[in-house]
Amino acid sequence: xxxxxxxxxxxxxxxxxxxxxxxxxxxxxxxxxxxxxxxxxxxxxxxxxxxxxxxxxxxxxxxxxxxxxxxxxxxxxxxxxxxxxxxxxxxxxxxxxxxxxxxxxxxxxxxxxxxxxxxxxxxxxxxxxxxxxxxxxxxxxxxxxxxxxxxxxxxxxxxxxxxxx
Amino acid sequence: xxxxxxxxxxxxxxxxxxxxxxxxxxxxxxxxxxxxxxxxxxxxxxxxxxxxxxxxxxxxxxxxxxxxxxxxxxxxxxxxxxxxxxxxxxxxxxxxxxxxxxxxxxxxxxxxxxxxxxxxxxxxxxxxxxxxxxxxxxxxxxxxxxxxxxxxxxxxxxxxxxxxxxxxxxxxxxxxxxxxxxxxxxxxxxxxxxxxxxxxxxxxxxxxxxxxxxxxxxxxxxxxxxxxxxxxxxxxxxxxxxxxxxxxxxxxxxxxxxxxxxxxxxxxxxxxxxxxxxxxxxxxxxxxxxxxxxxxxxxxxxxxxxxxxxxxxxxxxxxxxxxxxxxxxxxxxxxxxxxxxxxxxxxxxxxxxxxxxxxxxxxxxxxxxxxxxxxxxxxxxxxxxxxxxxxxxxxxxxxxxxxxxxxxxxxxxxx
Ligand code: SF4
Numbered sequence: 161x162x163x164x165x166x167x168x169x170x171x172x173x174x175x176x177x178x179x180x181x182x183x184x185x186x187x188x189x190x191x192x193x194x195x196x197x198x199x200x201x202x203x204x205x206x207x208x209x210x211x212x213x214x215x216x217x218x219x220x221x222x223x224x225x226x227x228x229x230x231x232x233x234x235x236x237x238x239x240x241x242x243x244x245x246x247x248x249x250x251x252x253x254x255x256x257x258x259x260x261x262x263x264x265x266x267x268x269x270x271x272x273x274x275x276x277x278x279x280x281x282x283x284x285x286x287x288x289x290x291x292x293x294x295x296x297x298x299x300x301x302x303x304x305x306x307x308x309x310x311x312x313x314x315x316x317x318x319x320x321x322x323x324x325x
Numbered sequence: 326x327x328x329x330x331x332x333x334x335x336x337x338x339x340x341x342x343x344x345x346x347x348x349x350x351x352x353x354x355x356x357x358x359x360x361x362x363x364x365x366x367x368x369x370x371x372x373x374x375x376x377x378x379x380x381x382x383x384x385x386x387x388x389x390x391x392x393x394x395x396x397x398x399x400x401x402x403x404x405x406x407x408x409x410x411x412x413x414x415x416x417x418x419x420x421x422x423x424x425x426x427x428x429x430x431x432x433x434x435x436x437x438x439x440x441x442x443x444x445x446x447x448x449x450x451x452x453x454x455x456x457x458x459x460x461x462x463x464x465x466x467x468x469x470x471x472x473x474x475x476x477x478x479x480x481x482x483x484x485x486x487x488x489x490x491x492x493x494x495x496x497x498x499x500x501x502x503x504x505x506x507x508x509x510x511x512x513x514x515x516x517x518x519x520x521x522x523x524x525x526x527x528x529x530x531x532x533x534x535x536x537x538x539x540x541x542x543x544x545x546x547x548x549x550x551x552x553x554x555x556x557x558x559x560x561x562x563x564x565x566x567x568x569x570x571x572x573x574x575x576x577x578x579x580x581x582x583x584x585x586x587x588x589x590x591x592x593x594x595x596x597x598x599x600x601x602x603x604x605x606x607x608x609x610x611x612x613x614x615x616x617x618x619x620x621x622x623x624x625x626x627x628x629x630x631x632x633x634x635x636x637x638x639x640x641x642x643x644x645x646x647x648x649x650x651x652x653x654x655x656x657x658x659x660x661x662x663x664x665x666x667x668x669x670x671x672x673x674x675x676x677x678x679x680x681x682x683x684x685x686x687x688x689x690x691x692x693x694x695x696x697x698x699x700x701x702x703x704x705x706x707x708x709x710x711x712x713x714x715x716x717x718x719x720x721x722x723x724x725x726x727x728x729x730x731x732x733x734x735x736x737x738x739x740x
Contacts, residue, residue: 187737214719223737227346227349227401252400252401254402256441264524265524268523275524278402
């Protein structure tokens with residue numbers, strides 16, 4: 161993971177107000193995105209996504225991604241508008257053992273009578289800064305033709321003209 | 326074939342079937358060839374953390390009873406239920422790579438594996454002082470109970486040709502102090518303790534040898550299951566709970582009794598091989614007491630009681646190719662097997678297979694199992710039948726059993 165973005169990701173993940181989304185594609189390429197309320201980074205730098213339902217589309221898509229080495233996407237967006245997109249490969253599906261039991265207990269503490277199907281470990285392979293304020297500056301600097309002209313109009317001058325009958 | 330050749334063969338099959346996950350091909354090959362654990366691999370085996378061999382109803386390929394990992398887990402949560410195999414027989418090797426157990430072949434690291442985690446109840450004693458794991462064992466998500474470790478088909482030497490249950494119980498009695506018939510209340514005591522571990526189990530599984538005794542043959546076998554299930558039923562708040570038995574093929578009346586009087590949710594009666602002549606040869610006890618056509622008829626009848634997606638039958642894949650009676654080619658074996666499996670699937674019965682592991686104390690233990698190509702084609706074929714006939718198989722999948730490459734593929738079924 162690029163070191164420059166690691167602190168932002170950690171800050172976003174530490175903030176309970178951050179929206180966490182996991183997006184996958186099915187066999188035919190149909191997109192599918194879900195909120196992942198427990199999403200976090202583990203000590204080894206893998207994203208941990210808790211999949212509560214065995215037969216969910218996300219669970220199947222993640223399995224297909226692991227089997228065929230395909231990527232999923234994770235989006236983290238903070239209340240202040242900071243946003244990061246991470247592309248990653250699911251590398252492990254934990255269904256038993258102490259790590260599974262620990263998360264199973266956490267899920268049930270949070271949701272009551274809930275179940276846990278799989279603890280997914282997703283290895284980040286690419287990170288994109290999607291924070292609008294920063295991306296806007298980047299875009300307008302690198303791609304001046306992407307800007308609509310009305311935004312560049314000198315409003316002061318035209319207003320003065322308009323005022324004169 | 327050389328060890329190096331085996332690696333190339335695996336890669337050939339991976340390239341030939343790009344739609345089959347590499348991990349499932351690897352699992353199948355490991356089951357086919359077995360594993361050998363190096364001293365380093367065994368040095369990290371810790372009975373507090375890992376499941377260690379101990380209560381198998383059937384024997385090992387190297388004929389030894391010794392503490393080794395019960396089995397392995399792959400990264401996708403799939404189990405490799407495999408048996409320790411002598412190094413001379415060219416198995417995969419489990420060794421350490423940077424401290425992590427890893428599968429090796431021809432000296433090359435192939436894939437990381439984990440040893441099955443130890444259940445919390447292992448090491449505890451029942452009220453009568455018996456170590457709990459001598460009576461109940463566990464897979465990663467399933468409790469395993471063998472309420473009767475003897476098969477009466479062996480009374481007149483009509484046991485199955487691939488089976489070593491009797492030899493194993495003799496060894497087990499001597500080396501492991503395993504009981505042939507543990508008490509039902511003691512089983513329930515252990516299961517109650519096991520259920521204290523959060524999220525560890527998603528099914529209870531029972532299997533025994535066949536018991537011909539009773540007013541109607543196999544009544545006593547059913548009585549054994551009912552007695553245990555009724556004790557287990559006291560632990561759950563729902564009448565039915567996720568559970569499976571692998572039993573003999575029972576009559577309608579027997580199945581009704583079993584279903585009505587217990588919390589049992591799914592039913593398996595292993596036909597072992599899908600060909601009448603081969604069934605008669607390899608399963609003479611089943612042939613003597615029930616017969617091939619009747620076995621199939623009973624499976625189909627079970628669907629009316631348990632429902633579609635809750636009844637299946639298992640094959641010991643590879644015995645259909647053994648000499649001198651088996652199919653002469655893998656192509657013929659595959660088409661004949663899938664043809665009969667389709668007939669069952671069309672009537673709501675799934676077919677699953679295990680890779681036959683030739684073991685020393687069995688009649689056909691000196692023969693070889695089938696090629697990896699055959700096993701992959703069989704897995705695909707059985708899975709495709711479930712797709713065609715919309716047959717769910719969750720009760721016997723990677724989480725609830727882990728021993729069937731074909732049901733691993735069915736993890737992606739959309740129903
Ligand atoms: S039915 Fe066959 S495989 Fe099963 S225990 Fe008896 S002899 Fe062994």
